[in-house]
Amino acid sequence: MVSKERAGAGSVDEPTDQLALRRANLSRTLRHIRTNGPRSRAAIAAATGLHKATVSSLVDELLSRRLVREIGTEHSGAAGRPGRGIALSPDVGAVGIEINVDYLAVHGSDLTGRTVIEKRVSFDAKGRDVERCLDDLTQAAQRTLAELVRRGVTPVGLTVAVPGLVDVARGVVVLAPNLGWRDVPVATRLAHGLDPDLWIGVDNDANLAALAEYTWGVAAGTDDLVYLTGEVGVGGGVIVNGRLLRGADGFSGEVGHLPLDPGGDLCGCGRIGCWETKVGLAELVRRATPDAAYGLEQGPIPDPEERVAEVLRRLGRGDKAVAAAVAEVGRWLGHGGAILVNLFNPRVIVLGGYFAELADHLIPSAQANLARLAVASTAARCHFVASHLGFTAAARGGAGVVVERMIEDPTAVSLAPAPTLAAAR
């Protein structure tokens, strides 16, 4: 009574026609291989409940789209005869680029998840107007895409990560206070300088980093997870029940300007006592190295990495005043963390940006204050952990979004059969 073909669809939305059904089964096949590693056609059929003939046809299409390849190793599932293994293709990939106040980070990876390119370059976003920033961003994208092609990987898409509110559907940065951007149509602007077939997305940096943490990070697979990044601004991304929380407009997780202290300092945003004024990089530098501090009114912090390195050096020398200053920042990290725990009840709060670099010194006081202030702290376990993904978490998440899109609908990818296509365009 149950059609085996039909049993393969398995998505929330019922495919309503044969094309949608085919798409769903192509997607299902790719996901199965991604989750379980290279498999023979017979093993895929046995595990998915699809007919063997259907699987053969699906694999043929995925091969012609260059999304999978045959590998020599013989693989077989419990129920299947040995056959050639079908693996995700290393010939197709995606790019993520993060633009932040003081750097650009790029990440390029292939379908298998292998990192092909990863780097960060200093960049002064505040010192350039929006148009100049977009020119530089376009050039960085062109260079990264070309580099990926040189390494034999055809990119199908690009996501730009931005520290601000993003209208994901339109690819517009609505507001990025630390960049000084408002209503900037990043996707449209980048499209002018890039291959018209390339899919271009724009998303919030911390949201993308949260996805990267959920997929590849220290707490990968933790279904309720908050990611925090400490930079000049403080960003947040929230995974709820295994999915990125977006909210009604895609503006959720804006942790930097939580008003936590009505008696506190003026924030760069014009409000009082925002979390950023307690745990942002400027506050860390001001507290921990007052002899070398820059006020907000003096513009961006010069060479932020050097500032964090200096704090670490002083901590290493056993400087008690610096340790006390960092602990105080940690207490405020726990204070805001308690709000996140009360509201989201996550299992883990992953710390990125400078928080990760100073994690050993911040976490003890942060965790103690979290335990003191969070209502459910005796009943719920939630702990701070340092991200291991380094400076390209957001860019990596951006590439991941493109890959996810490709796996969700493999028919949306238009690649010529020859691997030299991109160069030939």
Add this chain to the structure above:
Amino acid sequence: MVSKERAGAGSVDEPTDQLALRRANLSRTLRHIRTNGPRSRAAIAAATGLHKATVSSLVDELLSRRLVREIGTEHSGAAGRPGRGIALSPDVGAVGIEINVDYLAVHGSDLTGRTVIEKRVSFDAKGRDVERCLDDLTQAAQRTLAELVRRGVTPVGLTVAVPGLVDVARGVVVLAPNLGWRDVPVATRLAHGLDPDLWIGVDNDANLAALAEYTWGVAAGTDDLVYLTGEVGVGGGVIVNGRLLRGADGFSGEVGHLPLDPGGDLCGCGRIGCWETKVGLAELVRRATPDAAYGLEQGPIPDPEERVAEVLRRLGRGDKAVAAAVAEVGRWLGHGGAILVNLFNPRVIVLGGYFAELADHLIPSAQANLARLAVASTAARCHFVASHLGFTAAARGGAGVVVERMIEDPTAVSLAPAPTLAAAR
């Protein structure tokens, strides 16, 4: 190629055997009727893609389980011949009971959503020990269930709503500070005094009220919604992308003890500057009617409804000091609201409890402060609205959870065919 029978399942989890498939199709049929109103078998078949013979068999089973009934009116879908209408049954129902610091609220409804019983009685939870509370709760449940049966509705389940952290899976109240409860096995305890076939659940009151708002309230169907209830405590429930946010342990949405003012007052919980100390009922009473105020140290507020009524009377007389006091509470409502908006980006914040009663006086200053403090306020629309569900929102949501459970798996309901079953047990 696509089996029509199979096409009916449409759930995220693939049914893996015939029983699961049958269950999924029974559920799908019930949902279709609930969403679209009474339908003929032919219309159900046309809309769901199930075979007519399959639909007839499914409807027969639902009739024998008394979850649907045939009604005289002829209904037909566009593609179907006229036939007798199949409607949800008014013979089967569910109960929700909310226990709070100063009242018990009960709600009984049938499968069609019709309210059969709804009332609230004063109750002094703080004046009784836990055992006595549970005895009273059991008696209230017995009375409500018996009353439902007298009115011709057989109850299949009961949900208890509690203002605190609830382990939903085990039916245990982990912590309810305002009741003074810790680790109370409510479900097990109630089961002793009730029909052993009855399903008994326990859940957080504000979570249940949020579900009720999402289903029947003023902002019903708004996929990103926060519900706040102002009582002695302040509770919150969050709907994210059309689903209740639960978090890793089910402890999400604990808004009452968000630490918002490090320079503020001592809260009953022992922390400083919790949101409850700014917008809880005790603070409203203290600010608005200082001549008649009760401090926290004096125990629960006597007759809270009378206190709110007195505030309303004074506002009605144009008392400027009272208006200023209420506006100040409203400002703090907006302050905490900004945190919720920054983190969840909801479209609506629904106000329940005393917030709803004073909504006209609280919302102007709350909305203004929200606009000032929320980062995305210029880009995202989020407004405060007063709940229309009144004092039984949580209890109603509790009954709704039972009905949802019944619709999700109609085979879990064991009802004898005769409508007098419950009385005969």
